[in-house]
Amino acid sequence: MPLKGLANSSLVEAQGFRKVSDPYGGGEVVVIPAIxxxxxxxxxxxxxxxxxAFIDGSRYDDVLLALAAGKVLVTCEKIVGNDRFVExxxxxxxxxxxVDAVVEVPGGARPTSCARLYPYDREFLxxxxxxxxxxxxxxxxxAARVYGAQKGVSL
Amino acid sequence: MADKVASLGEAVxxxxxxxxxxxxxxxxxxxxxxxxAEMIRQGKKGLxxxxxxxxxxxxxxxxxxxxxxxxxxxxGFENFGLAPRFRRAVESGRVKLYEHT
Numbered sequence: 681m682p683l684k685g686l687a688n689s690s691l692v693e694a695q696g697f698r699k700v701s702d703p704y705g706g707g708e709v710v711v712i713p714a715i716x717x718x719x720x721x722x723x724x725x726x727x728x729x730x731x732x733a734f735i736d737g738s739r740y741d742d743v744l745l746a747l748a749a750g751k752v753l754v755t756c757e758k759i760v761g762n763d764r765f766v767e768x769x770x771x772x773x774x775x776x777x778x779v780d781a782v783v784e785v786p787g788g789a790r791p792t793s794c795a796r797l798y799p800y801d802r803e804f805l806x807x808x809x810x811x812x813x814x815x816x817x818x819x820x821x822x823a824a825r826v827y828g829a830q831k832g833v834s835l
Numbered sequence: 836m837a838d839k840v841a842s843l844g845e846a847v848x849x850x851x852x853x854x855x856x857x858x859x860x861x862x863x864x865x866x867x868x869x870x871x872a873e874m875i876r877q878g879k880k881g882l883x884x885x886x887x888x889x890x891x892x893x894x895x896x897x898x899x900x901x902x903x904x905x906x907x908x909x910x911g912f913e914n915f916g917l918a919p920r921f922r923r924a925v926e927s928g929r930v931k932l933y934e935h936t
Binding site (some may be wrong): 717720722729731783792818826 | 836837838839840841842843845846847849850851854855856857858859860861862863864865866867869870871872874875885889890891892894895896898899906912915916918919933934935
């Protein structure tokens with residue numbers, strides 16, 4: 681993938697990115713290898729059982745990740761009927777044919793935020809960072825609030 | 836229309852050890868944290884993570900030994916501070932960082 685903007689960056693040398701001659705006469709251009717993930721794992725607001733997905737608020741890079749990945753696992757706040765997407769096709773942020781698995785997990789983004797539904801969990805993130813400073817406390821925190829959390833339910 | 840609904844455990848079990856996994860959301864917003872907790876519970880190994888701007892997600896997967904490599908432009912907890920377990924894993928060489936921007 682050509683990236684003109686990296687021309688004067690030290691990342692070119694640091695990451696071993698190569699340069700090619702622009703066949704249209706624009707001089708040398710840096711090319712970076714395309715990232716082809718095996719999986720994209722995404723949390724969205726609504727999915728139908730076939731994987732058509734709706735994201736409320738910012739989509740960030742989720743649609744690009746779904747396009748780039750070989751397989752897509754989507755967790756969603758709510759599984760809705762396909763009629764929601766048939767009635768309003770423009771709600772489809774990425775289509776079901778790209779999706780391999782749909783899981784309904786209300787609160788599945790916690791402790792991070794989910795637009796219009798819940799904010800990020802300040803208490804959790806603060807406690808996580810405090811625990812992370814010490815190996816024993818970190819292990820206890822993970823056991824109590826990550827491994828120990830009920831399956832299929834948010835942290 | 837094929838029904839693709841699965842349980843969280845079943846869906847996450849399809850991700851093989853050593854896979855390259857892109858994570859949705861951005862920093863502390865709409866990250867797939869329930870799926871990440873399930874990856875940790877299942878003891879996934881050798882994952883390469885792809886994320887534009889990671890935070891808790893990348894940090895906890897590095898801190899639990901699930902991830903071996905990270906492709907990212909930024910990993911940190913925004914106003915909360917740096918990502919301590921990610922930083923430690925990269926500094927010790929246990930996790931390889933590929934920085935692309």
